[in-house]
Amino acid sequence: MTDQRSQAEIVRRSLKKRYRKERRFRVYGMVAIFIALASLVILFADIINKGHTGFIKTTVTLDVTLDSEQMYLTDPTDAEQRSMADFIAPIITALQEQIPGAESAAQTRELRALVSSYAANDISDRLRANPELLNTTETFVFQAHDQVSVYVKHADNPKYSIRLSEQQQQWVDYLQEEGVIGTSFNDTLFSRGDSREPGNAGILGAIVGSLLTMLVTLMISFPMGIAAAVYLEEFAPQNKITDFIEVNINNLAAVPSIIFGLLGLAVFISLFGMPRSVPVVGGLVLALMTLPTIIISSRAAIKAVPPSIREAAEGIGASKMQVVLHHVIPLAMPGMLTGSIIGMAQALGETAPLLLIGMVAFIVDVPEGFFDSATVLPVQIYLWASSSEQGFVELASAGIMVLLTFMITMNALAIWLRKRLERRW
C-alpha cells in the first residue's frame, strides 16, 4: 500500500517537471520560428531603409542663358565646335545669379562642384537637338553633384560622411530654401545604364540584360526540361543508362552554381570561342543550371497524372506518343509551368556563374541584342555594393528592391497558377 502511494507521489512530482519540459520544448520551437521570421523582417527592413533614398534624386533647377560668346559656340550642329565649346560657363553664371558675390576663382570652383559633371552634356544635347535655342534663356533640371545629393538626403545620418565645404553646405541650404535644389522621383534609375557617377547610374541596362538572358534560359531549359522529364517518366526503359541519367540529374541539382561558371568559361568561351559577357552565354549557363530543377518538378507533375487517363487513351487506340502529347503533357502543364517559373526565379537571382563568364564588365549602354555586352540585375547589384562611392549603396539597395519585386511576382505567379490550375483526381 505504502509502496503504491510513494510511486504515485513520484509520478506526481515528476509530472510537473515533465510538463515544464514540454512547455520549454514548445517555446524552443516558437523561438526558432521567431528567429527565422525575424531575420526575414530585418533583412527586408534593412534593405528598404538603405534603399528608399535610391528612388529619390537631387536636382538643381536653373534658368540658363545659352550665351554663344560665353560658350565659344556659334553653330550647335557642328560636332567639332561642340567638342571645343564650354558648356559649364553658362551654368556657373546661372548659379552666380542665385548666389550673388561668389565670384573668386576658388568660389567658382566650389560652385561648379554643386552640379553633376554630366550637366554640360545636358546643355550640349539640348542644343544639338534644337539649335535655335542659342542665345535664349532656358530652364534646365540638372542632376546635383553626388556629394550634394549625399548632403541633401543624409545630412542627419552619421554613417555618411559629408564631403562638402562649409561654404558649399551653406549654399546648398540656401538653394534648397529657394527651391533651386530639390528632390524628385529618380527616373534616371529606370531610364539609363550604369555610370561612374551614382546620380547618373540606372538599372535599365541590367534589367534589359536580365530579360535577354532569361529569355535564352527559358527557350532552352523549358522545352528541354519537359522533354527530358517525359522521356524519363514515360519512355525510359529500366536499365543502367536510365539510372545513370537519373543519378546525374539529381547530382547536378546540388552542384554549386560557381562550377557552372567554370563550365561556361571552359566550354562556351574557350572551346567554342563565344564572346564574353553576352546574354547568350549567360543564358546557356543558367539554362544548364536550371535544367535539373525543371526536370525534377516536371517529373513530379507527370507522375501526378493518373494512369487511368493513359489507359483510357491507349484503350481507344492512341499510340504511346499520342497519349503523351495529347493527354499527359497538357494535363501536367500547370505543374510543369510552376516548376519552371520557380527555376527561372532562381536563375534570375544567380550571380556567381555570371561573374566567371565576364558579365561583371562596366557597361553603360543598354544591350540591344543577344550578342551585345550586357550585365544582369544581380551582378549590377554586386558591382554597386562593392563600390566605394557612398551613393552606390542606396542604388544597390534600390536595385535589390527591384530584383526582389521581380522574384516575389514570379513566385506569386507560380503559387497563383498552382492554386488556379490545380486538379485533384
Next chain:
Amino acid sequence: MQTAHLLLLILVLTPIAYSLALMRSKAVAEPLGGIRNLKALPFYYAARAALWCAIPALIVLALWAAFESKVIQGIVIASMPMDVWPDSAGRASLVLSQISNVAAGSLNANNVPEHIAEAAKVLEGLRDRSDNFKAMLVALIAVLGAAFAWTRVMPHINARENVERTLRWFFFLCAAVAVLTTAGIVFSVLFETLRFFEKVPITDFLFSTSWSPQTALRADQVGSDGAFGVIPLFTGTLLISAIALLVAVPTGLLSAVYLSEYASKRARATIKPLMEMLAGIPTVVYGFFAALTVAPFIRDAAAIIGLEASSQSALAAGLVMGIMIIPFVSSLSDDVINAVPQAMRDGSLALGATQSETMKKVIFPAALPGIIGGILLAASRAIGETMIVVMAAGLAANLTANPLESVTTVTVQIATLLVGDQEFDSAKTLSAFALGALLFIVTLMLNVVALKIVRKYREQYD
C-alpha cells in the same frame, strides 16, 4: 549570311515543307478514297517533311558555327610564313586578335607587320568563303531534306512511326544533356587541373599551408612563385560552413518540429511559405546584407566587449549563410518527420509520454538518418555558396579558427582568380580550375552520401 539569318531561313522553309507535304498527302489520298486509306494521318506526313527540312540543316549549321572560327584560325596561322609562326598558345591568341582587329578595321593595316596584314586579308577571304558556303550548304540541305520527305509521301509508309521515333530520340537526347553537362564539368575542370599540376606539384596543393596565388611579372621579383596550398582555404570554408550550420540546424530543426507537431493548420500554412522565402532570396542580397549590415554590427559589438573583429569576418558570412540555409534544413526535416508513421506517435502518446518526449525519444531517432541527410545537403550548399562569402568574408587566406578574423574560401578564390583580365595559362588562372575540381569532388561526395541516406531511410516506412 549570318547564322541568325540562316535560322530565319530554316524557320521559313519548314512551314513551307509542312504545307507542301500536307497538300501532297491529301492529293495522294484522294484517288484511294480519302485519308483513311493512308497508313498515317496527313498531319504526320507533313510533320515528317518539316522534320526532314529542319533537323539536318540545323545540325549542319550548329556544327559549322561551333567549329568555324577554330578552323579558320588554324588555316590563317598556317598561311603565314614559317618563320613568323607563334611559338606558344599565348602568342598565338595575341597574333590572332591582332589579325582579327586588322580585318575588322579597328587597327590600321599600315601599323602592323606585313605578315599580319597579309593574314588579315586571308582571314577576310576565308570568312567570306565560309559564310557563302555555309549559307549554300544549309539551304541545300533544308531543301533536299524537304524534297526527299515530299517524295516519300506514299500511302503504304507509316509516317507516324517515323515522326514518333524522331521525337523519342529528341526526348532521350534532352535527358542525356544532364549527362553531357556533368561530362562537360568534369572534363573542363579535369584538363586545366592536370595542367595546373604540371606546374605545381599536387602534394604542394593539398598539404601546403600558405595560399598566395599572386605571381610576379618579372622572374627576379620577390615572391615570384606564388604559393598554392589549399589548406587555409579549406579551413576557411569549413569555419564559415560550421558557423552556418550552427545557426541553421537548431533553428531549422526546431521550427520543423514545431510546425509539424504543434502548429495549427492555419499557422503552418502561413509560416511555411514565409520561411521558404528565405531560400528564394538571391544570394547577392544576402551578401549585401552580410557585408553592409551584419559585419559592421559585429565589429561594433565586438569593440564594445573589448574584442577586435575584422571588418570582414567569418562570423558575419557564417551567420547570414546560416539564415539562408534554415529553410533547407527545415523543409527536409519536415518531410522526414512527416514520413514517420502516425502509429508510432499514437503508440508513444498512449503510453503516457508527453508530446515532446514522443518527439525526442521516438520520432527523432526514427527520423534521424533522414535529418542527417538533410543536414549534409545543407552543408554542401554552404560549402558551395559564393556570393555571401565573396562580399562578406574577405580575400586574405588566414589559417585561423577565430570567427572574428577574416578568412577566405574556395569559392571566393575561384571567383576572384577568374574575374577580370586573366593571364593566359598561368599557374594562377589554372589554380582556379584545380579549386573547382576540389569543390566539385567534395560537394559531389556530400550529395551522394546525403541522397543515399535520405532515400534508404525513406524506403523503411514505404
